[in-house]
Amino acid sequence: MGIRTAVVGASGYAGGELLRLLAGHPDLDLVLATAHSQAGRPVAGVHPHLAGLDLVLGATDPAALAETDLVFLALPHGESAAIAAQLPDTVKIVDLGADFRLIDPAQWGRYYGGEHAGTWTYGLPELPGQRLRVAASDRVAATGCYAVATILALAPLVAAGLIEAEDVVVVAASGTSGAGKAPKAHLLGAEVMGDLTPYKVGAHQHVAEIKQATGAASISFTPVLAPMPRGILATVTGRPANADITANVVRAVLADAYADSPFVHVLAEGQWPHTAATFGSNSAHLQTAVDIDSGRVIVVSAIDNLGKGAAGQAVQCANLMLGLPETTGLPVHGVR
Numbered sequence: 176m177g178i179r180t181a182v183v184g185a186s187g188y189a190g191g192e193l194l195r196l197l198a199g200h201p202d203l204d205l206v207l208a209t210a211h212s213q214a215g216r217p218v219a220g221v222h223p224h225l226a227g228l229d230l231v232l233g234a235t236d237p238a239a240l241a242e243t244d245l246v247f248l249a250l251p252h253g254e255s256a257a258i259a260a261q262l263p264d265t266v267k268i269v270d271l272g273a274d275f276r277l278i279d280p281a282q283w284g285r286y287y288g289g290e291h292a293g294t295w296t297y298g299l300p301e302l303p304g305q306r307l308r309v310a311a312s313d314r315v316a317a318t319g320c321y322a323v324a325t326i327l328a329l330a331p332l333v334a335a336g337l338i339e340a341e342d343v344v345v346v347a348a349s350g351t352s353g354a355g356k357a358p359k360a361h362l363l364g365a366e367v368m369g370d371l372t373p374y375k376v377g378a379h380q381h382v383a384e385i386k387q388a389t390g391a392a393s394i395s396f397t398p399v400l401a402p403m404p405r406g407i408l409a410t411v412t413g414r415p416a417n418a419d420i421t422a423n424v425v426r427a428v429l430a431d432a433y434a435d436s437p438f439v440h441v442l443a444e445g446q447w448p449h450t451a452a453t454f455g456s457n458s459a460h461l462q463t464a465v466d467i468d469s470g471r472v473i474v475v476s477a478i479d480n481l482g483k484g485a486a487g488q489a490v491q492c493a494n495l496m497l498g499l500p501e502t503t504g505l506p507v508h509g510v511r
């Protein structure tokens with residue numbers, strides 16, 4: 176018997192991707208998959224791509240979860256804390272929601288409202304020193320999807336002093352699965368297809384965790400909904416601190432920052448990230464340029480929002496928490 180593992184919120188997009196990854200994981204044994212309104216339905220009825228996974232979605236019962244070794248929470252914001260509070264210390268938890276990501280309660284109040292649940296270890300192992308902190312933790316808050324795409328592009332630039340921390344601009348497009356399965360007015364099929372739509376303009380909740388993780392002082396962030404099922408392409412630009420900066424210098428800083436990170440790939444000169452190349456993987460692809468007109472430093476990053484942006488990231492953190500190799504059960508390469 177391996178690590179007894181439960182997925183809470185298993186009927187959702189992130190939960191479904193966790194089930195798919197766990198089915199191929201050699202050490203994590205899926206013993207419980209729970210849902211809310213869809214409890215009682217077979218997994219394959221909710222997730223047709225998981226046909227053959229012979230499991231019925233259970234109700235979310237903390238007493239049953241307490242009998243496991245590892246719980247992934249893939250719930251709407253605000254629902255994790257009540258369940259986590261009922262689980263003993265013997266159970267390791269990775270929360271995919273936002274509830275425990277932020278340190279500053281004022282930032283929680285600004286972007287989410289309501290009571291701040293607390294702060295867990297931020298689940299982005301590629302940040303300096305964070306791999307060890309995740310490995311030493313029993314409670315980890317996995318990152319937001321736009322946040323990981325942006326932080327991976329931005330953090331090394333701020334840390335190396337290549338750009339000014341108070342002038343960062345991000346425009347990022349996401350596939351529709353990023354919004355979750357629950358019906359939303361702007362996500363009706365006919366409205367999404369053949370269209371690009373900005374939303375939460377000037378007020379996206381991931382700005383708080385991006386600033387917290389990178390040290391950027393001010394960020395203008397514009398998310399765009401794209402007519403594709405999954406994937407994020409983030410274009411991050413910053414004003415250079417030094418007028419002589421070149422793309423080769425930026426590329427070297429990024430390559431150095433991720434030299435020991437198996438899932439982050441700084442692409443060869445001339446190759447640009449695109450979402451399809453990361454589809455189904457836990458990888459992030461990065462490339463950089465210096466704008467020949469404005470002189471701004473540009474880093475483009477691509478991820479699969481359900482992979483490195485959600486379920487893959489969560490499994491990567493769980494691997495570290497359990498002392499397993501970070502890459503166990505996780506695809507480095509996309510499906511095309």
Ligand SMILES: NC(=O)C1=CN([C@@H]2O[C@H](COP(=O)(O)OP(=O)(O)OC[C@H]3O[C@@H](n4cnc5c(N)ncnc54)[C@H](OP(=O)(O)O)[C@@H]3O)[C@@H](O)[C@H]2O)C=CC1
Nearest residue numbers: 184186187188189210211212213249250272353355356485
């Ligand atoms: N989608 C993405 O790309 C990413 C998602 N995340 C985070 O992961 C979490 C899940 O997201 P996602 O899978 O997209 O969301 P979905 O809307 O697709 O799924 C939500 C899940 O939570 C369950 N649920 C809904 N309401 C409750 C409740 N009141 N109590 C208990 N369970 C409930 C649903 O069960 P049922 O269907 O049975 O009602 C479903 O299993 C969110 O916190 C999200 O922010 C993080 C990064 C990326």
Ligand SMILES: CC(=O)N[C@@H](CCC(=O)OP(=O)(O)O)C(=O)O
Nearest residue numbers: 272273319320321349350353354
């Ligand atoms: C397309 C879309 O709507 N995406 C969601 C991000 C979902 C996510 O990953 O972030 P959280 O875990 O913080 O919810 C949004 O922009 O709010």
